[in-house]
Amino acid sequence: xxxxxxxxxxxxxxxxxxxxxxxxxxxxxxxxxxxxxxxxxxxxxxxxxxxxxxxxxxxxxxxxxxxxx
Numbered sequence: 001x002x003x004x005x006x007x008x009x010x011x012x013x014x015x016x017x018x019x020x021x022x023x024x025x026x027x028x029x030x031x032x033x034x035x036x037x038x039x040x041x042x043x044x045x046x047x048x049x050x051x052x053x054x055x056x057x058x059x060x061x062x063x064x065x066x067x068x069x
Contacts, residue, residue, distance in 0.1 A: 001025070011043035018046065022053050029054030036060060 002021030006013045018033070033050050035041035037059055050057045 009038070009040055011040045011045045014040045014043075014046050015049050018049055018053075027053070027055060031055045032058045034058045034060065 002017040002019065002024065004013050004016035004020065006016075014035075021027075031054075033055050035046075035057070040046065042059070047057055
């Protein structure tokens, strides 16, 4: 686990939290990093950081409202 605090929710915030998690947990290559679809998590820099650590990105599916079908 990692965390970061800032006045904005941007890719720097989530990369800092990911860096902390990698330093503290030392995950094995092939580990999965799950995130939501927010722009900070789908940014190139966040995905690149995940892959450069040997980890795999995972994003949950977006829920659909059954009443709009």
